[in-house]
Amino acid sequence: MKYGKVKNYINGKFTDALTSASLDVVSPIDGNLLSQVPLSGADDLDLAVKAAKAAFKEWSQTPIKVRVQVFFKYKYLLEQNLEELARLVQEENGKTYTEAVAEIEKAIELTEFACSLPQLITGELLEVSKGIECRIEYVPLGVVASIVPFNFPSMVPNWTIPNALTLGNCMVIKPSEKVPLSVGRIAELLKEAGLPDGVFNVVHGDSTIVEAICDHPDIEAVSFVGSTKVAKIVYRRATYNYKRCLALGGAKNHLLVLPDAIPGMTAQNVTASMSGCAGQRCMAASAMVAVGKVDHIIDQIVVEANKVIPGDNLGAVISKESKDRIEKYITDAETQGAKILVDGRNIKVTGKENGFYIGPTVIDYVTPEMNIAKEEVFGPVISIMRTNTLDEALAIENANPYGNAASVFTQNGGAARHVINNASAGMIGINVGVPVPREPFSFGGWNESKFGVGDITGKSSIEFWTKLKKSTTKWNPDAGVNWMS
Structure with a gap:
């Protein structure tokens, strides 16, 4: 001890x-x-x-x-x-x-x-x-x-x-x-x-x-x-x-990604929001809603996620129970038809074999009725859902019972203001993956x-x-x- x-x-x-x-x-x-x-x-x-x-x-x-x-x-x-x-x-x-x-x-x-x-x-x-x-x-x-x-x-x-x-x-x-x-x-x-x-x-x-x-x-x-x-x-x-x-x-924070988002910046921010503090924060990106044709950005997110290495620039989750619970969410999503683009299950870190590690995990083609889309995973996992329009994406965001944060990645000021006005969350980000207000602005x-x-x-x-x-x-x-x- x-x-x-x-x-x-x-x-x-x-x-x-x-x-x-x-x-x-x-x-x-x-x-x-x-x-x-x-x-x-x-x-x-x-x-x-x-x-x-x-x-x-x-x-x-x-x-x-x-x-x-x-x-x-x-x-x-x-x-x-x-x-x-x-x-x-x-x-x-x-x-x-x-x-x-x-x-x-x-x-x-x-x-x-x-x-x-x-x-x-x-x-x-x-x-x-x-x-x-x-x-x-x-x-x-x-x-x-x-x-x-x-x-x-x-x-x-x-x-x-x-x-x-x-x-x-x-x-x-x-x-x-x-x-x-x-x-x-x-x-x-x-x-x-x-x-x-x-x-x-x-x-x-x-x-x-x-x-x-x-x-x-x-x-x-x-x-x-x-x-x-x-x-x-x-x-x-x-x-x-x-x-x-x-x-x-x-929380179940949604990041809305539009086709005009800057690919590199968006991929870096989405990945950092998803994996920072091993995803164990109430402001972490948990769900991404891809609006329209954003496959080029998803491809870049995969590249960025593979740069996140457990035991190096990705920390452990708090306990074995947490690790098992997170891995079950991933397995259940795969069983229900989602596609695992980056798989963080069954990770062992050399020299820290008894630690509790989950690698960065990117899951595509998640649907809103899946458990992983509705529940707080609290791990370095992001679920990607796809819609055709911004209003469809906002409907998914607003249907979730939580309301901590929501972000939109776009270069369109009108679209950004539309999200600010209509997202049912207390903290909104524009091209920001973790929209935590700085003091003296309040958190809630x-x-x-x-x-x-x-x-x-x-x-x-x-x-x-x-x-x-x-x-x-x-x-x-x-x-x-x-x-x-």
């Missing part, structure tokens, strides 16, 4: 869970044992919530201009420790080192946005009547919780940590039990940056902790990122207990890709992590008595 046993982080200290139950943490790269993660229980969560609740009064009353200084320092520490943090992400998640570096760089950008929050929540003040002023202020909610997935061990936690804490909340975070190491290192850096004890707490575990978070009476809001199936459960349970909840689910999809109001990052997140306090003030006795008195 390369690392020591994972511990919870409560009130500024790493502590053993109250339970002895644990799971092995295995590196997808080579199958080696990295650590063990505790399966904490509701009592462990209660300790973390009590620590957060005790810290809330002082932290929330600290001026935001003072709170934000912690995150200026935290941003600096992320930059100084970038290589170490990226290596840790790579080990526990299986992505390439280059992808892991990009993940930490995005965490830095998210923190940089949080450092701008004092300028964005100045509130409003207006003299509404002679001698009478009305004021609006943003105030923190209290103790909040963040439940994060395996596919971005550092970036997704930083979707919520800097904003929620800078805005004055105290947090309990539940990392994925598959990748528990990065959040522990984040906790250390936050403490080094000067974050007071109790403001940030980590409780490890499985669905037991997720359920306990949804039920805990002292948690005011819950954010969740994961599958749509679990997002629905979390949203229902949290809101049933009168909490705010923002639950981000899965539509339909069954998101449950709750607002987005999880950017300016939109302010509304989720705060509530408005309205005050009306009269100091001038000459104002007299009127209906506002």
